[in-house]
Amino acid sequence: MGRNDSNTGVAIIGCGTVGGAAATLLTRDAATISERLGADLELRHVVDLDFAHARELGLDEKLFRDDLQQALADEGVSVVAELIGGIDTAREIIEQAIRAGKHVVTANKALLAHHGPELMALARERGVCIGFEASCGGGIPIIRALIDGLIANRIDALFGIVNGTCNYILTAMTRQGAGYAETLGEAQKRGLAEADPTLDVAGVDSAHKLAIMAALAFGRRVDFDSIPVEGIDTLHACDVAYGQELGYIIKLLAIAERRSEGLSLRVRPAFISREHPLAWVSGPFNAVSVYAHATGHTMYYGRGAGDMPTGSAVVADMAAVAVGTTTSQFERLKLWPDLTPRAEQLPVESVESRYYLRMMAEDRPGVLAKVAAVLGARDISIRSVLQHEPPEADDGDGVPVVITTHAAAEGDVRRAIAEVDALDVIKAPTVCIAIVDEHPEEL
Amino acid sequence: MGRNDSNTGVAIIGCGTVGGAAATLLTRDAATISERLGADLELRHVVDLDFAHARELGLDEKLFRDDLQQALADEGVSVVAELIGGIDTAREIIEQAIRAGKHVVTANKALLAHHGPELMALARERGVCIGFEASCGGGIPIIRALIDGLIANRIDALFGIVNGTCNYILTAMTRQGAGYAETLGEAQKRGLAEADPTLDVAGVDSAHKLAIMAALAFGRRVDFDSIPVEGIDTLHACDVAYGQELGYIIKLLAIAERRSEGLSLRVRPAFISREHPLAWVSGPFNAVSVYAHATGHTMYYGRGAGDMPTGSAVVADMAAVAVGTTTSQFERLKLWPDLTPRAEQLPVESVESRYYLRMMAEDRPGVLAKVAAVLGARDISIRSVLQHEPPEADDGDGVPVVITTHAAAEGDVRRAIAEVDALDVIKAPTVCIAIVDEHPEEL
Numbered sequence: 001m002g003r004n005d006s007n008t009g010v011a012i013i014g015c016g017t018v019g020g021a022a023a024t025l026l027t028r029d030a031a032t033i034s035e036r037l038g039a040d041l042e043l044r045h046v047v048d049l050d051f052a053h054a055r056e057l058g059l060d061e062k063l064f065r066d067d068l069q070q071a072l073a074d075e076g077v078s079v080v081a082e083l084i085g086g087i088d089t090a091r092e093i094i095e096q097a098i099r100a101g102k103h104v105v106t107a108n109k110a111l112l113a114h115h116g117p118e119l120m121a122l123a124r125e126r127g128v129c130i131g132f133e134a135s136c137g138g139g140i141p142i143i144r145a146l147i148d149g150l151i152a153n154r155i156d157a158l159f160g161i162v163n164g165t166c167n168y169i170l171t172a173m174t175r176q177g178a179g180y181a182e183t184l185g186e187a188q189k190r191g192l193a194e195a196d197p198t199l200d201v202a203g204v205d206s207a208h209k210l211a212i213m214a215a216l217a218f219g220r221r222v223d224f225d226s227i228p229v230e231g232i233d234t235l236h237a238c239d240v241a242y243g244q245e246l247g248y249i250i251k252l253l254a255i256a257e258r259r260s261e262g263l264s265l266r267v268r269p270a271f272i273s274r275e276h277p278l279a280w281v282s283g284p285f286n287a288v289s290v291y292a293h294a295t296g297h298t299m300y301y302g303r304g305a306g307d308m309p310t311g312s313a314v315v316a317d318m319a320a321v322a323v324g325t326t327t328s329q330f331e332r333l334k335l336w337p338d339l340t341p342r343a344e345q346l347p348v349e350s351v352e353s354r355y356y357l358r359m360m361a362e363d364r365p366g367v368l369a370k371v372a373a374v375l376g377a378r379d380i381s382i383r384s385v386l387q388h389e390p391p392e393a394d395d396g397d398g399v400p401v402v403i404t405t406h407a408a409a410e411g412d413v414r415r416a417i418a419e420v421d422a423l424d425v426i427k428a429p430t431v432c433i434a435i436v437d438e439h440p441e442e443l
Numbered sequence: 444m445g446r447n448d449s450n451t452g453v454a455i456i457g458c459g460t461v462g463g464a465a466a467t468l469l470t471r472d473a474a475t476i477s478e479r480l481g482a483d484l485e486l487r488h489v490v491d492l493d494f495a496h497a498r499e500l501g502l503d504e505k506l507f508r509d510d511l512q513q514a515l516a517d518e519g520v521s522v523v524a525e526l527i528g529g530i531d532t533a534r535e536i537i538e539q540a541i542r543a544g545k546h547v548v549t550a551n552k553a554l555l556a557h558h559g560p561e562l563m564a565l566a567r568e569r570g571v572c573i574g575f576e577a578s579c580g581g582g583i584p585i586i587r588a589l590i591d592g593l594i595a596n597r598i599d600a601l602f603g604i605v606n607g608t609c610n611y612i613l614t615a616m617t618r619q620g621a622g623y624a625e626t627l628g629e630a631q632k633r634g635l636a637e638a639d640p641t642l643d644v645a646g647v648d649s650a651h652k653l654a655i656m657a658a659l660a661f662g663r664r665v666d667f668d669s670i671p672v673e674g675i676d677t678l679h680a681c682d683v684a685y686g687q688e689l690g691y692i693i694k695l696l697a698i699a700e701r702r703s704e705g706l707s708l709r710v711r712p713a714f715i716s717r718e719h720p721l722a723w724v725s726g727p728f729n730a731v732s733v734y735a736h737a738t739g740h741t742m743y744y745g746r747g748a749g750d751m752p753t754g755s756a757v758v759a760d761m762a763a764v765a766v767g768t769t770t771s772q773f774e775r776l777k778l779w780p781d782l783t784p785r786a787e788q789l790p791v792e793s794v795e796s797r798y799y800l801r802m803m804a805e806d807r808p809g810v811l812a813k814v815a816a817v818l819g820a821r822d823i824s825i826r827s828v829l830q831h832e833p834p835e836a837d838d839g840d841g842v843p844v845v846i847t848t849h850a851a852a853e854g855d856v857r858r859a860i861a862e863v864d865a866l867d868v869i870k871a872p873t874v875c876i877a878i879v880d881e882h883p884e885e886l
Contacts, residue, residue: 021737025595025737029595029597029736029737032596032597032736033594033595035662035777036594036662036776036777036778037594037775037776037777038775038776038777039775133592139735139737139738139739139741140741141587141588141591141592141593141741144584144587144588144591144592145584145587148584148587148591148759148763148768149576149584149587149756149759150584150755150759151476151479151480151758151759151762151763152468152472152476152754152755152756152758152759152762153475153755154472154475219478219479277720277723277724277744280720280723281720285740287742292582292755293472293475293751294464294468294472294582294751294752294754294755294758295582295745295746295751295752295755295756296582296745296746296749296751296752297728297744297745297746298582298583298584298743298744298745298746299742299743299744299745300741300742300743300744301720301740301741301742301743301744302738302739302740302741302742303738303739303740303741303886306739306886308736308737308738308739308886309737309738309739309886311595311737312593312595312596312735312737312738313592313595313738315594315595315737316591316592316593316594316595319594319595320591320594322775323771323772323775323776324767324768324771324775325591325767325768325771325772328766328767328768328771329766329768332480332481332482332765332766332767333479333480333481333766334478334479334480334481335479443746443749443751443752
């Protein structure tokens with residue numbers, strides 16, 4: 001604990017984007033924070049191997065350490081923030097901090113998605129806690145909503161736009177009609193996508209956050225590897241545009257739904273009605289819609305990434321240790337994944353949803369009848385059809401026929417698509433995108 | 444405190460809409476809540492004078508008491524929820540509960556807006572706390588965001604849509620082009636407006652919530668009576684429509700902004716860009732946008748009223764007492780209005796904003812020049828003008844000339860309007876509606 005009642009000593013491990021911002025808040029804005037908090041958060045160590053960024057930020061060199069043990073040995077430190085990211089080294093740092101009796105704060109979604117339960121169990125054994133508001137949704141206090149504001153609810157579903165890079169790219173594709181590759185290039189130029197954007201665009205980062213949020217929302221331990229994940233990297237501009245014509249906006253959605261048979265978790269590009277609040281979330285902003293049995297639909301919106309938003313979530317967790325709230329919640333609530341049973345996670349085949357299908361068909365009579373027959377045989381009803389006048393020159397690739405279906409099981413839809421694609425009138429693989437309907441409120 | 448560590452006894456005073464819902468959650472959904480909370484919230488007393496509603500809900504008659512003292516004398520009760528509303532009796536109940544050593548939970552925004560600081564001081568003196576998540580935004584955990592999730596921030600502004608009745612009426616006026624009176628009648632028929640809707644439509648309810656939220660956001664004690672309040676009851680359908688034509692949506696906004704000279708608080712119908720997330724908040728939904736120096740813009744969206752959403756906020760506060768978080772926050776944070784200095788509240792004249800003006804002018808040459816001259820003399824620049832072809836039959840009321848201005852001080856605008864209205868070419872009082880621009884983020 002801190003050296004006196006109104007003082008909590010903290011250490012930051014990893015002075016990169018988020019660590020640097022947290023350190024800046026703790027020093028530059030110490031007076032603002034103390035005034036609200038009624039206590040000082042004293043930054044006592046900034047541990048890293050390279051202090052170039054720390055120096056750029058003008059942090060006090062007296063805080064710089066290249067040896068983690070110095071921070072862990074300091075009895076004045078009660079909270080250690082792991083902000084280096086990645087799995088193995090980060091895990092070791094957190095375990096060492098816990099063993100040294102320090103509370104831990106982390107923004108590391110990959111680590112928590114894979115090893116959260118073990119780390120929490122260790123923390124519990126040693127009487128400390130782990131705060132991880134910064135791991136999901138940057139500056140949006142979504143973890144707090146799930147464990148505190150909505151505590152009196154049975155949570156039934158959660159739809160999240162939780163990757164700013166993807167949302168930036170999809171917003172640009174929607175508004176400018178641009179293609180994926182060119183939009184990604186633009187995002188990279190503006191610093192809104194990493195040089196290697198794979199974790200973001202392939203949906204893995206969103207799945208990490210989904211695993212963390214769903215575990216708390218449903219009070220079930222989630223198996224990350226069982227979450228089906230599709231990214232935005234195979235999307236075509238034309239599907240984004242056809243969707244808009246039908247009243248839908250494309251979003252990379254992290255979805256968790258409670259079903260009677262278990263939990264359905266998935267990450268995928270999906271169409272959502274332009275009337276849904278998530279459809280409005282544009283550019284680098286993120287938002288999470290939560291459907292709860294008493295509260296109904298609530299949504300939490302903000303900057304899902306970035307130095308200061310995420311840094312402020314780190315400092316909020318430190319503050320909550322200082323106030324004693326995170327410690328009490330970690331000790332007393334029963335929804336932490338080290339305490340809860342394993343989720344029954346449903347296979348993607350069983351997801352019931354409406355779908356958007358784009359077929360590339362020969363432009364001749366009878367095509368729609370053949371397609372409809374295949375779908376009908378699998379009990380998939382057509383809800384709407386969109387077929388424009390064909391282009392003047394037939395390039396042999398077929399003409400797009402867009403169908404939306406009524407709700408059907410994903411397995412049936414996939415099998416029907418395989419059959420459709422085997423028809424001689426179909427010239428290219430059919431594109432299939434889920435349409436996510438507003439989750440019903442129980443109120 | 445509860446009779447054992449995992450059991451917190453609670454009493455509900457007032458079994459109306461919110462009290463009945465909270466009692467239902469505590470009994471019908473006890474298992475769900477206990478599973479998440481890791482503790483039981485035991486409803487021990489439902490105090491009221493009339494149990495018709497309680498019986499309709501099927502609550503256990505053994506809980507019914509017509510004497511508050513029975514609940515207060517019960518040592519097994521640690522939390523008392525005041526849910527009768529109104530000022531005098533509610534205040535007395537809360538004071539008695541505090542004096543009996545009970546923590547208090549309340550949804551009573553009017554009482555807190557007027558007497559929050561005194562009640563909090565009394566609670567602090569007696570070592571108990573007051574939870575009031577349910578007082579603002581129904582099921583939206585906005586109080587928690589302000590005191591917990593955003594604790595590491597200096598909050599610079601807050602824009603709220605915090606009255607569901609008004610938002611329902613304005614949404615209908617916007618979408619259907621209907622008039623105020625007819626839309627209000629419709630809302631009353633659907634149970635979305637009270638028989639006497641004055642507190643809602645005149646903006647007073649929104650001002651109550653603004654006073655509570657602003658005090659926490661800025662860490663300043665707010666004087667409710669100094670908040671300028673305008674309602675939606677004088678709005679014309681045509682202004683809603685002209686605003687839309689210009690790209691704006693009309694909302695009743697509760698606004699709090701930090702200025703170098705003090706705080707500007709106000710409630711008024713205002714135009715907001717259709718690109719702003721608040722513009723999308725429709726029907727009975729509420730939302731609060733918060734602009735904070737590190738987190739930037741975050742928004743909290745959900746059902747701002749209704750039995751179950753508000754009841755779930757009441758139960759969340761009881762749970763937070765059971766976990767010990769609200770008690771710690773009330774004890775340790777320094778932003779409660781009984782502990783903070785008085786706000787410098789700026790007079791409405793000093794508000795700088797853009798404005799929409801609709802003048803009813805004679806349809807003859809030179810009118811716009813005269814109006815522009817009056818505005819120019821007060822340094823008010825015109826940003827856009829909208830004047831449609833005049834109606835075929837001149838009814839003598841003049842034709843609407845709509846002007847939007849660049850930013851100007853409200854006092855100057857009001858004085859200019861008085862001068863405009865004195866012109867012989869102006870046939871009716873000019874309508875003036877503020878245009879609220881997106882608050883800049885500092886990031």
